Amino acid sequence: xxxxxxxxxxxxxxxxxxxxxxxxxxxxxxxxxxxxxxxxxxxxxxxxxxxxxxxxxxxxxxxxxxxxxxxxxxxxxxxxxxxxxxxxxxxxxxxxxxxxxx
Numbered sequence: 010x011x012x013x014x015x016x017x018x019x020x021x022x023x024x025x026x027x028x029x030x031x032x033x034x035x036x037x038x039x040x041x042x043x044x045x046x047x048x049x050x051x052x053x054x055x056x057x058x059x060x061x062x063x064x065x066x067x068x069x070x071x072x073x074x075x076x077x078x079x080x081x082x083x084x085x086x087x088x089x090x091x092x093x094x095x096x097x098x099x100x101x102x103x104x105x106x107x108x109x110x111x
Contacts (some may be wrong), residue, residue: 019047020074022066024081025092027051029059040066043080044073065096 024036037049048067051060068074074095082093 018071020068020071021096022068022074022077023063023092023094023096024066025063026089027060027062027064027091028087028089029062030087031060031064033064036064036066039075039081039086040068043068043077045069 022040027036027058031051033049033051036051037046040046040049046066046070048065049064049070051064053059054061058095066077068077078093078095081091084091
């Protein structure tokens with residue numbers, strides 16, 4: 010009898026108010042305490058290479074993401090109080106103003 014493959018539903022988290030010195034390794038180590046981290050992406054400034062103050066962390070399951078929110082929302086990291094929540098889907102980027110044709 011073949012086993013049914015478990016369907017994993019990953020959940021993406023928004024992590025805000027990060028110190029500029031935050032690295033992906035630090036973020037990964039922190040969130041691993043709540044469960045399996047499948048991705049950790051620190052958003053960096055193009056010029057300085059420093060963290061822009063936010064990141065996205067993908068957890069392997071919704072339950073782990075919920076646990077991470079409860080563990081790390083309002084968590085103090087280097088005197089910064091983190092804001093952790095489920096990431097909202099990215100909206101389509103398009104033109105918001107009038108299009109001028111020659």
